[in-house]
Amino acid sequence: MDVDAAVFDVFGTMTDWRSSVADELADVGSRAGLNADWPTVTDAWRRRYRPVLERVLGGELPWRPLDDLHRLMLDDVLAEHGLDDLGEAGRDTLVQAWHRLRPWPDAAAGLELLHNTRVITATLSNGGIGLLARLTKQAGLRFDCILSAELAKSYKPDPHVYLTAAELLEVEPRRLLMVACHPDDLEAAAQAGLRTAYIPRPLEWGPDAGRVDPPAEVDLVADDVIGLARALGAMG
Incomplete structure (x- = not known):
């Protein structure tokens, strides 16, 4: 070509991305004393990706860096799976997981x-x-x-x-x-x-x-x- x-x-x-993020979720969750089906949580996080981007492209949300959108999605997923006890430091680490x-x-x-x-x-x-x-x-x-x-x-x-x-x-x-x-x-x-x-x-x-x-x-x-x-x- x-x-x-x-x-x-x-x-x-x-x-x-799936195994990488699932491993980091499991590690951060374990250190916070939380238990979950981490691959399922990972999939739920990723499945929010396209709908949120469509909201940005449609003008419903202002453009912002993907790290910021990943954080919005993560907060929703953790609440959905009963993981609200995860603190700010753990959430920041998980957003950075997409850098690794x-x-x-x-x-x-x-x-x-x-x-x-x-x-x-x-x-x-x-x-x-x-x-x-x-x-x-x-x-x-x-x-x-x-x-x-x-x-x-x-x-x-x-x-x-x-x-x-x-x-x-x-x-x-x-x-x-x-x-x-x-x-x-x-x-x-x-x-x-x-x-x-x-x-x-x-x-x-x-x-x-x-x-x-x-x-x-x-x-x-x-x-x-x-x-x-x-x-x-x-x-x-």
């Missing part, structure tokens, strides 16, 4: 292969610049550039986010590849004029999650980031 740059979704595509997500095993190696090609790589996540800088550094994910929806003061799937990435990277949208495991992200990117690549992450929602169908139309399907790199001309 002849593209100049590839931008990557991070939560789910490059990192295993573990990468999928192929993510770092695939980016290293891409680093040796002419294709520029960047994040394109709803996470803020600070969050993404810390996450990618601790996870060993070497991108050429950190881009965030924060730069557009919006959130994906707003087309302005994808077009802002193309503008900042100084590439035409049709020569910018959006890489994600989420069909709705890819569909929105395609509608904005980007090329799209799908990487399945069947374990994103855990081993018992149902099958996620790939997008109806996508330019490239790769098994993982290593396969994507090879499809884009990387050797090795």
Whole structure:
């Protein structure tokens, strides 16, 4: 595929948010003397993500950094699961858990292969610049550039986010590849004029999650980031 740059979704595509956040919930909860089904709490937290973003995009809520939205969602989830006793310090630690997500095993190696090609790589996540800088550094994910929806003061799937990435990277949208495991992200990117690549992450929602169908139309399907790199001309 002849593209100049590839931008990557991070939560789910490059990192295993579910097990990472569930482990931190269990640790913080244990130290606070709380018991719960922590994977279920994690899923409930994540499922609030899209509805809250839609409220921002619809003008019901003002734009604010994702950390702030994660805190709003967390407070609701803890109340719903009878975990109101968790203090402010514990809640702050849990919001920061999204800065410490573990990468999928192929993510770092695939980016290293891409680093040796002419294709520029960047994040394109709803996470803020600070969050993404810390996450990618601790996870060993070497991108050429950190881009965030924060730069557009919006959130994906707003087309302005994808077009802002193309503008900042100084590439035409049709020569910018959006890489994600989420069909709705890819569909929105395609509608904005980007090329799209799908990487399945069947374990994103855990081993018992149902099958996620790939997008109806996508330019490239790769098994993982290593396969994507090879499809884009990387050797090795």
